[in-house]
Amino acid sequence: MKKLCRICHQNTDAADYVVQEMMFGTGESFDYFQCQQCHCLQISNIPDNLADYYANDYYSKENDFASADSSGKQQRIINSLRHYLISGGQGRVNFKNEEFDVVTRVKMRQESKILDVGCGSGRLPYVLREAGFENVTGADPFIENEIEYTNGLKIYNRHLEDLPVEWRWDFITFHHSFEHIVDQHKTLSECVKRLEDGGRIIIRIPVLGFAWRKYGVHWYQLDAPRHLYLHSRQSISSLAGEHGLRIEKLIFDSNASQFLISEKYKQGVPLIHQKKGNRLKRLLNKWQKFKYKRLSRKLNKNSDGDQAVFILTRSAASQA
Numbered sequence: 001m002k003k004l005c006r007i008c009h010q011n012t013d014a015a016d017y018v019v020q021e022m023m024f025g026t027g028e029s030f031d032y033f034q035c036q037q038c039h040c041l042q043i044s045n046i047p048d049n050l051a052d053y054y055a056n057d058y059y060s061k062e063n064d065f066a067s068a069d070s071s072g073k074q075q076r077i078i079n080s081l082r083h084y085l086i087s088g089g090q091g092r093v094n095f096k097n098e099e100f101d102v103v104t105r106v107k108m109r110q111e112s113k114i115l116d117v118g119c120g121s122g123r124l125p126y127v128l129r130e131a132g133f134e135n136v137t138g139a140d141p142f143i144e145n146e147i148e149y150t151n152g153l154k155i156y157n158r159h160l161e162d163l164p165v166e167w168r169w170d171f172i173t174f175h176h177s178f179e180h181i182v183d184q185h186k187t188l189s190e191c192v193k194r195l196e197d198g199g200r201i202i203i204r205i206p207v208l209g210f211a212w213r214k215y216g217v218h219w220y221q222l223d224a225p226r227h228l229y230l231h232s233r234q235s236i237s238s239l240a241g242e243h244g245l246r247i248e249k250l251i252f253d254s255n256a257s258q259f260l261i262s263e264k265y266k267q268g269v270p271l272i273h274q275k276k277g278n279r280l281k282r283l284l285n286k287w288q289k290f291k292y293k294r295l296s297r298k299l300n301k302n303s304d305g306d307q308a309v310f311i312l313t314r315s316a317a318s319q320a
Contacts, residue, residue: 001016007042008238015036025273028225038235039234078130110132113169116139116174118175126153129153139160140157176204176205192244203309207231207305207307209252209304219262221307236310240312252303252309253307253309
């Protein structure tokens with residue numbers, strides 16, 4: 001059946017899929033289709049009550065990071081970022097978590113103006129602020145109230161387009177939030193209006209790759225109905241190009257979850273019921289995780305992992 005793609009605007013024959021909600025195990029099913037032109041997989045009908053699918057314990061709303069033990073993993077990340085700033089932004093600090101590794105890849109500075117969109121209660125901007133980045137802000141329309149932390153960070157409970165248009169940013173980031181946004185074209189258009197000269201848009205999202213081909217509707221990154229769009233490289237290139245943007249760099253950063261969680265989904269086990277189990281099961285899981293980590297690294301190297309970082313900048317034509 002022909003369907004109109006909301007990304008490339010082509011009316012093409014589409015492959016149809018029925019995807020179950022598996023994070024909370026509600027059992028609801030949702031129709032998706034894949035455009036045969038740009039290959040973007042997208043939900044057929046966006047639910048009117050989309051906010052209802054973001055429960056209070058949805059992971060992006062947790063804010064216990066603000067009281068995390070200073071000797072823990074978070075503090076090590078903060079210390080590494082501080083070292084990066086003290087060194088004048090020379091070189092790179094390698095993080096296992098790409099959301100922080102990208103900070104050094106794009107050479108963010110202490111004075112860089114950074115807006116993180118769809119940040120939930122603000123874990124990433126909070127860590128950046130603690131590390132010494134002076135001009136960090138967050139925005140997420142799904143949080144109940146605006147949040148102001150003791151370190152000065154403010155998280156607005158607004159859509160990007162509801163922030164003052166005169167506010168300008170060196171970096172606008174979407175760390176696994178862009179796939180949740182209803183109007184992708186409007187959002188990129190609003191980003192372009194708010195970018196400083198030489199600014200960049202950083203989008204970390206699930207992408208169609210090996211895991212999608214292997215697991216199909218059981219691929220955990222589908223996350224129906226919250227993930228409205230599952231992009232391909234072609235669809236992001238098409239989307240960006242329409243707004244005078246180009247892909248400056250593409251970094252694949254998938255991990256073992258694409259296998260570990262998808263295997264459970266294939267067995268019908270929702271995410272909230274995926275527990276560690278007994279000692280023998282934990283040992284088996286440890287071996288599986290090692291195996292899947294190695295495979296994920298290989299897929300990333302071959303540009304076939306199930307998530308990636310797109311760094312967008314204005315194209316030469318749009319700057320002329």
